Amino acid sequence: MIKTLQKRAFTLIELLVVIAIIGILASLIIVSLSGARSKATDTQLKNNIRNLNTALEQYATDNNTLYPGAAAGGVNINGGTVAQATGGTTCTTLATCLSGYVSGTTSPVFTGYTNAAKYTTNGIGTFGAFAAGAALTSTTGATIATGNGEYLATALGVVTPGNTASTGTLTAMGNNAHVWVVYGPQ
Numbered sequence: 001m002i003k004t005l006q007k008r009a010f011t012l013i014e015l016l017v018v019i020a021i022i023g024i025l026a027s028l029i030i031v032s033l034s035g036a037r038s039k040a041t042d043t044q045l046k047n048n049i050r051n052l053n054t055a056l057e058q059y060a061t062d063n064n065t066l067y068p069g070a071a072a073g074g075v076n077i078n079g080g081t082v083a084q085a086t087g088g089t090t091c092t093t094l095a096t097c098l099s100g101y102v103s104g105t106t107s108p109v110f111t112g113y114t115n116a117a118k119y120t121t122n123g124i125g126t127f128g129a130f131a132a133g134a135a136l137t138s139t140t141g142a143t144i145a146t147g148n149g150e151y152l153a154t155a156l157g158v159v160t161p162g163n164t165a166s167t168g169t170l171t172a173m174g175n176n177a178h179v180w181v182v183y184g185p186q
Contacts, residue, residue: 038137041114042137045112045113045136046134046136052109052119052132052182054101055101056098056101056184057184067129068097074118074119074131074170075119076117076119077117077134078110080094081093082097094119116135116174118173119132120170130183130184131181131182132182133151133159133180134179139176148182149180151178152179153178157173157174158170158171159181
């Protein structure tokens with residue numbers, strides 16, 4: 001008996017099905033990775049604002065519970081003129097006021113923002129309260145109305161953390177944006 005060997009090859013349909021399955025799996029992975037990147041960016045923004053909060057609290061401890069002063073509506077964290085709490089002299093930026101509390105003026109605490117990031121004080125002249133916030137890239141988190149955390153900006157991009165009389169408001173944060181906010185003292 002003679003056996004003949006037949007070469008079995010994949011048909012065109014089988015190849016197309018395999019390619020389609022690989023394409024679907026690749027698209028699922030890409031979607032998953034883009035969500036992870038957004039969450040990582042938001043986590044870094046939250047950490048930057050928390051570190052800024054710590055630096056501001058240390059500054060206030062050394063300056064009779066006063067914070068660097070900022071104009072109503074807020075100044076950009078990575079730029080904008082603020083007044084020092086003692087003596088009323090002017091710092092060129094928030095970074096220069098807090099240079100002794102954060103490692104360098106090029107720290108991510110001051111430069112690591114891709115969206116709006118603002119700092120404000122109560123503007124009463126005593127600068128006894130502050131608010132700082134950064135717009136997040138994700139808009140899926142649960143928002144709050146008081147305390148440090150994720151706020152929802154108004155349609156005009158305004159965030160009002162805590163007691164407005166004491167902390168002021170943050171403006172131009174992005175229409176209906178989610179904003180990570182810290183304020184103090186609480």
